[in-house]
Amino acid sequence: MSTLRPKNWVFLIPEDAAATLILYAPLHKIAVRVSPQAGNLLVPILDGRQEDVTDSPQKDELMGFLASNKLLELPKGWAPDQSSAGKGKAKITMSLTNKCNLRCIYCYAKTGMDYTTMTWEVAKDAIDRVILEAVQNGEKKFGITFHGGGEATVELKFLQKCAVYIQEQAHVCDLKPYLGMVTNATLITTPVAVWMGEHFSNVTVSFDGLEEVQDYQRPDSRGKGTFVRVTRGIQNLMEVGIKPSIRATVTDFGVNRMADFVEYLAKEVFPKGGLIHFEPMSLCGRAADNELTTDPQAYMENYLKAKEVGKKVGMEVTCSFDTFGHEKKHFCGANRSTMFCVSPHGLVSACSRVTKPTDDGAELFFYARHNGQSGGFDVDPEAVNKIVAQGNLPENPCVSCFARWNCQGHCPIARYAYHEHREQSCIIIQELLKSAIITELDKNL
Ligand code: SF4
Ligand code: SF4
Known part of the structure; x- marks a missing residue:
């Protein structure tokens, strides 16, 4: 560099x-x-x-x-910038449990194989740590996102216990907590939504598409479809004033229905406008086992179509591959090991996808562990160095790539562990960026 x-x-x-x-x-x-x-x-x-x-x-x-x-x-x-390695803002991700009530056909976490839930000691120490960090940094707020591994609402009582403790400690330290959650929304009944409305400022719902797409790609653990339960969960959230963003995973099965899904969301779910991220499936976990694919060309065509439809119906359509105007120094906190993602086993990862010792990338991305005796987390500086070395933009093929400032090598774990996915990602990122640049140039003709 x-x-x-x-x-x-x-x-x-x-x-x-x-x-x-x-x-x-x-x-x-x-x-x-x-x-x-x-x-x-x-x-x-x-x-x-x-x-x-x-x-x-x-x-x-x-x-x-x-x-x-x-x-x-x-x-x-x-x-x-070499100075920020390992130093994050006062934000953490808590992966409360590896239990999940769904069995998505492409699940990176391969749910249904590990049922570990975090202990209270680990959860409490993680919360104390982020609050202490906020106090030491002189910040007025801190953030905790419940995400990764499994579905946090499966362990509702434990989640509620965490939220109560977070509020109490935030009050003691005169800080404002920002709580977020990524959820499949199937367990968000009216009382759960009311409770979430009191505590959460940011909710993302994983929801893949119209009924046939959602039911095929995201069945529950008994093989039953989940479309009806997800839409009900979202309605419950909307009724308490939480407007979630939607995160849809695209496979070859649903790729031709992206625009229809945007129209459906605008009409039935978000009449006042909303936000949807369409991400092509990562070739890892159950997706690799099931030999699933997402054709990059079909994805791009349908993504652009969905985006056009979104403009007409008031839905913002985006994805992490659509990078025009989003120049950045790093793709995510895994580049500099600034993310602190606490797993159910009490291990800490720089990537929210790595929540079990058996996950792809576990040998690289775990860099700290809970210390039951001292009550804190022991960080391994050597492990941080390795994550940062892997997170640096690779000379080949990224340094001379015209998308480098927009993309920054894209998702570090994909670069490390999902090679095929990464090659497809480059095609999509470069083509979408080029198409956006040409559209901008043509506007000024
Ligand atoms: S490495 Fe990829 S999957 Fe992990 S947190 Fe970063 S963007 Fe997400
Ligand atoms: S598009 Fe591919 S080659 Fe270009 S910066 Fe991103 S990951 Fe690197």
Whole structure:
């Protein structure tokens, strides 16, 4: 990374069909079409070898354009930052249990094999830790998200005990707690929703599609469909003022119904508008066992269609692969080991997907464990170093990729453990980004 040159933040992308190139500088918010002749001159200039280019009026014009837009300098604040490793904000993820009442056909956690629930000692110490961190950082708030492994509402009493303790301790320390949950929503009855309305500010519901898609992809542990229960759970949340965002996993089975699902949500669930994330299935866990697939081309076409429909019906349609305008330094907290995800076994992972010692990536992403004697968590600095080393943007193929500032190598665990998924991800990310850049350019024609 010390050898960054303009070519690492200014990219030349060949435009399909047209004989033009696109000069794309995401950190400078610039995208313009350039001729192939200008492109030939730009390649050595961006590589820091402008003296190799023969002097000409065209070279002067290009140098003037690059200088006036400050394209030969990396904008302030974007230099690679090595200082934040292992230091997170006052936020944690608690994976309360590996129990789940569903058996999704692609489940990364392969629920139904491990029924561990966190002990109260681990939960209490995790809560105390994040509160102490907020106090020490001089923050006024802290965040806890219940997510990963299994379904937190399966252990409702335990979840409620945690919430009571969080509120009490927040009050003692004069802090505001922000509680979030990722849930399958099937167990959110009216009383549960009322309780959640009093404690949770942010809820995401995993909900894959219209009835035939949801029932096929996300059956319960007895093989029964869950569409009716999920929609009821969402209605219950809406009635207490919680508007959840939806997270849908896309497989080849449901890929052609994405736009229909958006229309359905707008009409039946979120008449005042809502948010849905469509993520292509990760090729891991039960998805790998069941040899499921998501065709990247079909995913992209249907995602773009769903997005168009969303604009018409007031639904925001997004996904982590749709990165235009979302430049970032890291993809997630797993890059710098800044996430603190406490597993039911009392282990701490940098990735919310790793919740069991048998999970893909467990050998890398676990970096701390609960200490029953001292009542805290012992962090292994060597393990943190390994996570950070893996989290650095790989030279090949990412450093010269035009999507690098938008994508930042995408999901670190996919890069580490799901190679096939990662290759498909690159196709989707690059194509969606290119399509968004071309759409922006065409708007200004
Ligand atoms: S590594 Fe991937 S799955 Fe894990 S927290 Fe980051 S984005 Fe999520
Ligand atoms: S993961 Fe793929 S799309 Fe993302 S920066 Fe790397 S090469 Fe580019």
